[in-house]
Amino acid sequence: MRGFGPLRRSGPGHHRDGAAPRWTGLHPPGQGGPDLRFVRAVALLTDFGLEDSYAGVLHAVLLRDAPGVQRIDLSHMVPPGNLWHASYLLRSAWEHLPADVVVLAVVDPGVGSERRAVAVRLGDRWLVAPDNGLPVAVGPPSEGVTLDAVRMGLPEPSATFHGRDLFAPAAARLARGVPSGDLGEPLDPGTLVSCPLPEPRVEGNRVQGVIQHVDRFGNLVTNIPAAMATAGCQLRAGWRRITHRVRTYAEGRSGEAVCLVGSSGFLEISVPGGSAAEQLTLETGDPVELLPPDTAL
Amino acid sequence: MRGFGPLRRSGPGHHRDGAAPRWTGLHPPGQGGPDLRFVRAVALLTDFGLEDSYAGVLHAVLLRDAPGVQRIDLSHMVPPGNLWHASYLLRSAWEHLPADVVVLAVVDPGVGSERRAVAVRLGDRWLVAPDNGLPVAVGPPSEGVTLDAVRMGLPEPSATFHGRDLFAPAAARLARGVPSGDLGEPLDPGTLVSCPLPEPRVEGNRVQGVIQHVDRFGNLVTNIPAAMATAGCQLRAGWRRITHRVRTYAEGRSGEAVCLVGSSGFLEISVPGGSAAEQLTLETGDPVELLPPDTAL
Amino acid sequence: MRGFGPLRRSGPGHHRDGAAPRWTGLHPPGQGGPDLRFVRAVALLTDFGLEDSYAGVLHAVLLRDAPGVQRIDLSHMVPPGNLWHASYLLRSAWEHLPADVVVLAVVDPGVGSERRAVAVRLGDRWLVAPDNGLPVAVGPPSEGVTLDAVRMGLPEPSATFHGRDLFAPAAARLARGVPSGDLGEPLDPGTLVSCPLPEPRVEGNRVQGVIQHVDRFGNLVTNIPAAMATAGCQLRAGWRRITHRVRTYAEGRSGEAVCLVGSSGFLEISVPGGSAAEQLTLETGDPVELLPPDTAL
CATH class of the missing domain: 3.40.50.10790 (S-adenosyl-l-methionine hydroxide adenosyltransferase, N-terminal)
Incomplete structure (x- = not known):
C-alpha cells in the first residue's frame, strides 16, 4: 500500500464548519487503522x-x-x-x-x-x-x-x-x-467549463424548456422548476397539450398523461400505470413549453 | 443535517433480545460520531x-x-x-x-x-x-x-x-x-394488506402451483415447497411433463429439463447449460401441477 | 446467528506481514461487536x-x-x-x-x-x-x-x-x-484446475493473441501485454490492420480505429467516440496478430 506521508491533522482553514479535526494518517500509534x-x-x-x-x-x-x-x-x-x-x-x-x-x-x-x-x-x-x-x-x-x-x-x-x-x-x-x-x-x-444542462428561458408569458431526464418509469422530467408554474397553466410537449395537473401519480387516471411536481422540484410529465416517454414518444432534449392558463389550442 | 433531538438510549421494551443498548444520538460527548x-x-x-x-x-x-x-x-x-x-x-x-x-x-x-x-x-x-x-x-x-x-x-x-x-x-x-x-x-x-404471492393448493393427490420466479439463469422457481414432493412424483409445466428429479444442476444432462429443490426450498425446473424459461417458454405466473408418481400421460 | 466457537486470536503463522492480530470472535467482553x-x-x-x-x-x-x-x-x-x-x-x-x-x-x-x-x-x-x-x-x-x-x-x-x-x-x-x-x-x-484465459504465443517475429475482453465502451482488449509491442508495430484484427498507435483515446480521430495500451497493460483497439467492437464486428475470443513494423499488406 502506498504511504501517506507523516501523520497530521488538517488545518482549521479546511474545516470551516468547526467540525472535529479528522484523522489523516494511516496507522496512529496503538490503533489498527483509521476510525x-x-x-x-x-x-x-x-x-x-x-x-x-x-x-x-x-x-x-x-x-x-x-x-x-x-x-x-x-x-x-x-x-x-x-x-x-x-x-x-x-x-x-x-x-x-x-x-x-x-x-x-x-x-x-x-x-x-x-x-x-x-x-x-x-x-x-x-x-x-x-x-x-x-x-x-x-x-x-x-x-x-x-x-x-x-x-x-x-x-x-x-x-x-x-x-x-x-x-x-x-x-x-x-x-x-x-x-x-x-x-x-x-x-x-x-x-471552469460550463455545465451542458440548459436553463429554461422565459419568453413573455411562456417558458421554453426541455425534457432534461427520462427516468426508469418513463417519467419525463422537464428543466422547468415548479415555482414557474402558476395555477391552471398548461404544458405543451411534442404534439400534446397536458392540462391535468395532479399532486401524485396515484391521482391521475391510469393511462392519462398528467403533469406534476417531481421529486427534484421540476415539472414532470407522467402516465400513471404506464410510461409517458413511450406514450408521448418523447426523449431527453425534446422541447417543452409552459403556457399560461388561458391559452387557446 | 437534520437534528435528532436529545441523546437517549432506547428502552428495554425495544430490545427484547437483551442486546447492549444502542446509541441513538448523533454526537455523544467526546466522540466524533456513532460507533x-x-x-x-x-x-x-x-x-x-x-x-x-x-x-x-x-x-x-x-x-x-x-x-x-x-x-x-x-x-x-x-x-x-x-x-x-x-x-x-x-x-x-x-x-x-x-x-x-x-x-x-x-x-x-x-x-x-x-x-x-x-x-x-x-x-x-x-x-x-x-x-x-x-x-x-x-x-x-x-x-x-x-x-x-x-x-x-x-x-x-x-x-x-x-x-x-x-x-x-x-x-x-x-x-x-x-x-x-x-x-x-x-x-x-x-x-395489513395481504401478500400477492399465491400459495399452492392441494387437490386430492395433486398440488396446483405457479411459477413464482424466473431467475437470471432461466431457472423456473415454483411456489411448491420441496416437502410436498414425494419420491417419483412428476411436475407438469405447460405442455411438458418433467419426470427426472436431480439433486444438483450438474447431475442433469445438458439441455434436458430437470426438477430439483432450489436454494430457497421450492421445486424448481432447470435446464443444465441452458435456460428452462426459454426451452419451455414459461414465465412467472404460469401454472404448474405436481402429479403423483403413477400418473399416466 | 450461528456461533463461531470460542474467541481466539489467529496465530502468527497466518499473519506473516506482522500486522496486528485480528479479532476473530463475535462479542469480546465489554464491547458491542467487532471493530x-x-x-x-x-x-x-x-x-x-x-x-x-x-x-x-x-x-x-x-x-x-x-x-x-x-x-x-x-x-x-x-x-x-x-x-x-x-x-x-x-x-x-x-x-x-x-x-x-x-x-x-x-x-x-x-x-x-x-x-x-x-x-x-x-x-x-x-x-x-x-x-x-x-x-x-x-x-x-x-x-x-x-x-x-x-x-x-x-x-x-x-x-x-x-x-x-x-x-x-x-x-x-x-x-x-x-x-x-x-x-x-x-x-x-x-x-488446481488451470485458467481458461489463453496466453499469447510468439511465432518468429509475430505474436498470436486473442480479444480477451470487450468493455462497455466497445474497446477490444487483447491478451498481448504492452511490453511485447515495439515502435511502429501493427495489429491485425479480423480483416483490419491497425497501424495508428496512440497514447490516449482523445488522440485518435473520431471514428478511426486506433491501438493503445489499455488501463490493464494490454494492447487495446479503440474507436474514439464510437465502439471498436461494432465497427470491426469483433468479439471476445477472436484472434489478433501483432506484426513487425515493416510487414507489407
Whole structure:
C-alpha cells in the first residue's frame, strides 16, 4: 500500500464548519487503522457500467487510500460520455447527500486530453471530476484545485483510466481530511467549463424548456422548476397539450398523461400505470413549453 | 443535517433480545460520531433501477440519518411496480439476513395515495415498506407502526418519493435503535394488506402451483415447497411433463429439463447449460401441477 | 446467528506481514461487536446478475458472519458461467485491491458436482472460489485449502447455492482472521484446475493473441501485454490492420480505429467516440496478430 506521508491533522482553514479535526494518517500509534467516524463518505457517479470491474476498482482504490470510508453508488449507468445525464443525476441527488460528502464523478470522454482534473468545494462538500461541466453542475464552487499526481505522491497516471489513478485517490484523500492544497494548485472557479444542462428561458408569458431526464418509469422530467408554474397553466410537449395537473401519480387516471411536481422540484410529465416517454414518444432534449392558463389550442 | 433531538438510549421494551443498548444520538460527548457496532444493518429492495440516482439517494439518506450504518442491496431491479417479484426476493433472502436487520422495501406504485407507510417487526428484524403486501410477504408481523413524518421530526414528504422522504428516514432511525413508538402510532398487524404471492393448493393427490420466479439463469422457481414432493412424483409445466428429479444442476444432462429443490426450498425446473424459461417458454405466473408418481400421460 | 466457537486470536503463522492480530470472535467482553479496523475487506465477483437477490444474499452472509466487514462489488454481471470473462475481470482488478483483501469469486457452473471449493493465498490476499480456473487466474497461489463445511461448523450446504452456503461463510471467516486451517484441509496448489484465459504465443517475429475482453465502451482488449509491442508495430484484427498507435483515446480521430495500451497493460483497439467492437464486428475470443513494423499488406 502506498504511504501517506507523516501523520497530521488538517488545518482549521479546511474545516470551516468547526467540525472535529479528522484523522489523516494511516496507522496512529496503538490503533489498527483509521476510525471511520472521522472519514467523510464518498458518493460515486460514473458511466463505467456494471459489466466491467471499472466501478469496483474505484471502490477498491477508495478503500485502499481511505480505509473505513463509507461509499455510496449514485449510479454507474450513465450512458457512455453523457455529461447531460450525469449532470442531472448529480443535481437531483445533491441536496440529499451527507453535508460533508465527497462526490467522485467520472464521466470523462476527454481522458488523456488537456482537460483539467479538478476538485471543487461547494459548502462543506467536495466534488472531484474532470473539468467538463460536471464540477459546476450543481452550482458555483467557492474554491477548487487542479489535481496534481506528483503533489499527491502518486505514480504517473495511466493514459486511459484517470478515474482509478487520479480522481479516486484524490477523493480518498479529501475523505480522510487531507487539505485540498496537498492535492494540487488552487484554481479560479470562474475558469471552469460550463455545465451542458440548459436553463429554461422565459419568453413573455411562456417558458421554453426541455425534457432534461427520462427516468426508469418513463417519467419525463422537464428543466422547468415548479415555482414557474402558476395555477391552471398548461404544458405543451411534442404534439400534446397536458392540462391535468395532479399532486401524485396515484391521482391521475391510469393511462392519462398528467403533469406534476417531481421529486427534484421540476415539472414532470407522467402516465400513471404506464410510461409517458413511450406514450408521448418523447426523449431527453425534446422541447417543452409552459403556457399560461388561458391559452387557446 | 437534520437534528435528532436529545441523546437517549432506547428502552428495554425495544430490545427484547437483551442486546447492549444502542446509541441513538448523533454526537455523544467526546466522540466524533456513532460507533457502527451499535447500528443495525439495513437491506434495500426497490424497483428504482440503477440508471437513475433514486437508489443512491436512499443510501445517502440512510448514511445521513444513521452515520456508519452498514447497507446491503438485495436488488433494485424489481420490474416497476411488481409486488410479486419483490415479495419473492424478500422471501428468498429473508432467513439469510442479519438477525437484527432493518429491511427497507420500496416498491410503491401507490405513492401519494391513501395506502399506509408502515414499519413492522418480525422476530428481531424490522421491515419498512408501503402497506401493499410487502410487509407480510415473509410472514405475520408481531407488531408495527404507521409511519408519521411529523412524529419523526421530518419535513413534509414530497408527493412522489416517499422512499427518500419517509421510508429511508424511518429505516435509519430503527437502525440507530430509536424506539418504534417514536416513528408513529402502533397498528394492528391484522389490518395489513395481504401478500400477492399465491400459495399452492392441494387437490386430492395433486398440488396446483405457479411459477413464482424466473431467475437470471432461466431457472423456473415454483411456489411448491420441496416437502410436498414425494419420491417419483412428476411436475407438469405447460405442455411438458418433467419426470427426472436431480439433486444438483450438474447431475442433469445438458439441455434436458430437470426438477430439483432450489436454494430457497421450492421445486424448481432447470435446464443444465441452458435456460428452462426459454426451452419451455414459461414465465412467472404460469401454472404448474405436481402429479403423483403413477400418473399416466 | 450461528456461533463461531470460542474467541481466539489467529496465530502468527497466518499473519506473516506482522500486522496486528485480528479479532476473530463475535462479542469480546465489554464491547458491542467487532471493530472493523481489524476485519479485512471482501471483494465480490459473480455471475448472479442484479435482478435476483443472490448477490444481496452473499452480502448478507458476509455481514452476518463478519460484522463490520467492508465489501466491494467488482461485478455481478459476468455472463452466466463465463469463466473467461470472470478471469479477465479478476486479473485486471487484482493489483488495485487492498493488499490484504479477501476475494469471493463465484462463477460456478459445476455447483454440486465433484469440483472442489477452495480458498487460496496469493501474497497477503485470499481468493475463495470453485476450483474451475478462477483460483489461478491471477497467478500461482502459494498455499490453499479445500473448503469443508463441517470443519467450519456450517449446516450442510444446499445442492445449488454454494456461494451462499460455503464460499461466503469461508470468505467471512478469512476476513475476520480465522486461520485457513480452520476452513479445511491444505491442498497442493499444483493440483488446481488451470485458467481458461489463453496466453499469447510468439511465432518468429509475430505474436498470436486473442480479444480477451470487450468493455462497455466497445474497446477490444487483447491478451498481448504492452511490453511485447515495439515502435511502429501493427495489429491485425479480423480483416483490419491497425497501424495508428496512440497514447490516449482523445488522440485518435473520431471514428478511426486506433491501438493503445489499455488501463490493464494490454494492447487495446479503440474507436474514439464510437465502439471498436461494432465497427470491426469483433468479439471476445477472436484472434489478433501483432506484426513487425515493416510487414507489407
